[in-house]
Amino acid sequence: MTLTPEAGPLIGGPGLPQERRLVTAIPGPRSQELLDRKAAAVAAGVGHTAPISAVAAGGGVVVDADGNSLIDLGSGIAVTSVGNAHPGVVEAVQRQAAQFTHTCFMVSPYEGYVEVCEALNRLVPGAFAKKSALFNSGAEAVENAVKIARKFTGRQAVVAFDHAYHGRTNLTMALTAKSMPYKSGFGPFASEVYRAPASYPLRDGLSGAEAAARSIDLIEKQVGAANLAAVIIEPIQGEGGFIVPAEGFLPAVADWCRDNGVVFIADEVQTGFGRTGAMFASELFGVEPDLMTLAKGIAGGLPLAAVTGRADIMDASHAGGLGGTYGGNPIACAAALASIDAFEHGGLVDRATEIGTLLTSRLDTMRESDPRIAEVRGRGAMVAVEFVDPTTGAPDAALAGRVAKGAIAEGVIVLTCGTHGNVIRFLPPLSISDALLAEGLDVIAAQFAGASA
Numbered sequence: 283m284t285l286t287p288e289a290g291p292l293i294g295g296p297g298l299p300q301e302r303r304l305v306t307a308i309p310g311p312r313s314q315e316l317l318d319r320k321a322a323a324v325a326a327g328v329g330h331t332a333p334i335s336a337v338a339a340g341g342g343v344v345v346d347a348d349g350n351s352l353i354d355l356g357s358g359i360a361v362t363s364v365g366n367a368h369p370g371v372v373e374a375v376q377r378q379a380a381q382f383t384h385t386c387f388m389v390s391p392y393e394g395y396v397e398v399c400e401a402l403n404r405l406v407p408g409a410f411a412k413k414s415a416l417f418n419s420g421a422e423a424v425e426n427a428v429k430i431a432r433k434f435t436g437r438q439a440v441v442a443f444d445h446a447y448h449g450r451t452n453l454t455m456a457l458t459a460k461s462m463p464y465k466s467g468f469g470p471f472a473s474e475v476y477r478a479p480a481s482y483p484l485r486d487g488l489s490g491a492e493a494a495a496r497s498i499d500l501i502e503k504q505v506g507a508a509n510l511a512a513v514i515i516e517p518i519q520g521e522g523g524f525i526v527p528a529e530g531f532l533p534a535v536a537d538w539c540r541d542n543g544v545v546f547i548a549d550e551v552q553t554g555f556g557r558t559g560a561m562f563a564s565e566l567f568g569v570e571p572d573l574m575t576l577a578k579g580i581a582g583g584l585p586l587a588a589v590t591g592r593a594d595i596m597d598a599s600h601a602g603g604l605g606g607t608y609g610g611n612p613i614a615c616a617a618a619l620a621s622i623d624a625f626e627h628g629g630l631v632d633r634a635t636e637i638g639t640l641l642t643s644r645l646d647t648m649r650e651s652d653p654r655i656a657e658v659r660g661r662g663a664m665v666a667v668e669f670v671d672p673t674t675g676a677p678d679a680a681l682a683g684r685v686a687k688g689a690i691a692e693g694v695i696v697l698t699c700g701t702h703g704n705v706i707r708f709l710p711p712l713s714i715s716d717a718l719l720a721e722g723l724d725v726i727a728a729q730f731a732g733a734s735a
Contacts, residue, residue, distance in 0.1 A: 287477060294345075295367035296339035299716050302693045302725075303351040308559070309333040310348025324487040329463075331356075331686075339366035342714030344695060354695045357711045360520075360552045360664070363579040363621075364630060365713030370620040371582035371616050372595065378616035385612070387416070387606045394615035401622050402590040405561055408570040413497050413596040415557075416610030420448025420551035420577035423587040424514065426604060427573045428453060430589065431512035431545035434598035439509045441501055443480035445522025445701050448514065449548055457514060459522065460701050476505050481527035484657045484668065489528030498538050507542035512573075517563035520552035522705050523700035524666035526659050532567040536642040539572070547573045551587070552664070555579035556625045556712060559635035559662030566661060582621040586614040630712040634662035640716060641708055644723045648730065654681060666707040668700065677702035681733055688729035694722045 304336035309317060316335035344354045346511065357363055358398035369667040387395045396733070399414035404410060405413050419425050428440055440457070442448065447566050448457040450464060456471035458464050465471070479486070481493035488496065501510065517532060519525040539546040548571035558580060560566050564574070573591035580586050585608075589596070624630055642658055645667055649655040653672035660666050661705065669685075682704045699707045706726075710719060 290674065294311050295369060295372065296365060296713060298338060298340040298343055298345060298352065300341045300715055301351055302353050302718070302721055303349070304693050305349040307406050308346075308350060308352075308686055309335075310350060312347035316347065316411050325637070332690050339468040340713075341365055342711055342718040350693065352690075353718055353725070354714070355710045355722050356697045357579075357709045358583065359578065359652050359697065360557055360709045361578045362583050363555055363634075363663075363712050364582050364624045364628075365558060366428070366583065368620070368624060368713070369622055371584075371617045374616040375584070376611055376619035377479035378431055378478045378613050381612075383611075383613060384608075386607055388391075388602075389611045392574050392615075394612050394619065395610040396587070398610065398615045398622075399587075400584055401589075402576070402588055402621065405622070406472060406571075406574050406590045408592070408681045410570075411593040412590055413593045413606045414590040415596065415646060416589050416615070417606055417612075418585050418608050419449070419587050420549075421451045421454045422606065422609070423551065423575035423577055423589050424448045424457065424506060424547075424549060425451060425452050425676065427514070427547050427575050427589045427591075428457075428512060429598055429603070430573065430591075431547065433603070434595045435511045435543065435545060437509055437511040438474045439476060439505050440474060440511055441476050441478050441505060441513045442521075443478055443515050445480055445482065445519050445525055446514075446516065446517070446549075447521030448475075448516075453631060464700050470625050476501070478517070479533040480522075480525065482525050483528045484659075486612040490532075491534060492529035493528055494538070496535035497714075498534060503729045507544060510542070512545040512547050513539050514547040514549055516549045516551075516553065517569070518553050518558065518661060518664060521699050523668060524664060526661065528565070528654075529567075532564075533568045535569070545572045547571060549575045551577045556631040556711070557662060557664050558660075559638055561625065561631060562659065580621065581614050582624075584611075584614040584617040586610070586618050598628050602648075605642065607682050618712065633712045637663040637712065637714070637719065638665060639712060640719055643720065643724070644727070645722075650726055650732070653677065653706070654730075660708075663708070663710055663712060664703045666699070669704045669706070674687075677704035679703035682706050682734045685726065685729045688733070689722075689725050692729065694724045694725045696726065 312566035
């Protein structure tokens, strides 16, 4: 199917044919036209992964302006977990847009913002009173969580971890570990940020207890608990390579924080909202964070973020200390409520577990027959493969890049990640069918087999 002006707009959502379909080479002529316009109009620092001009998406596919239908194994970086143009989200957005689009919650409050906070307070783990505040992006949520922790404790220092990713603002770049492309040339960065080693079982070979002891020893010696406002960590590190910590690591760090009056912040921007087979990944590790940062999957594709946590900590800020003109926009709140309903009542959390089983089963089969795959890891529908030189064990970013680029050319969108760029991550929408997922993995397997070692 080639789109033509006469055909009119292509409607997205789950009604799209769920198929991989290549009408042209990628990029096709219409996509290339947009890419040429992008090069002329958009700052060079804004890159892209798939060289297409998207015109519709839904279920497990993205359709481009040339009529190509690509299998989506990225979900816009874990954002469209409920599926693109989810009917409930679309209806909620349309209804709210017809009522009002903005008042600024700090000027004229509205019910949608409060309802989202009530839902988050109920869903986020922790047997204690909770409160929330809404923002626009994951980086904003992280910045505000740090602000809140500093205000509550009266301390300044913050500890983040190796392989961490927390955003692209000045403070969150300081918290982020990877220099290129996120930090290089953009300093100086925010002060009073320190880095500790994380648990990386493939690379460090440590148990959770050993890795936690190593981190805590460094924190105590180089920072000092009396100076530390917060420790922030992704329960499963995202951009760093979908690194799953060894059992016991997170609880040990969280317990140390609690014993020393340090705020434990779980950054669940990528792991939250059903992605890992639990509503939040912290639940998988038996951790109840003091504060949790949320974004991405929260609102079905609309920009919304949140900090949720202990009411006494959240209430530490003075009136007017938190907020933002667009934070908790009414349309985004409507989308979030519809998305949360889909997660709670649409079986999507269980679906993430099913997807994870399909992914790991197929990828483990590939690993068993090829030593270039060092590890298959993840939880639920958040799974990755790490590529290495089988002789030296060194990260092989070139191989990961070739596989991802080749897959996109064959109509499957996948993303790379990892501190060394040698990891391919799988983040399919939870609305994807088994058949479409299997076909996408067939393409990945073929690209991997054809990639020279």
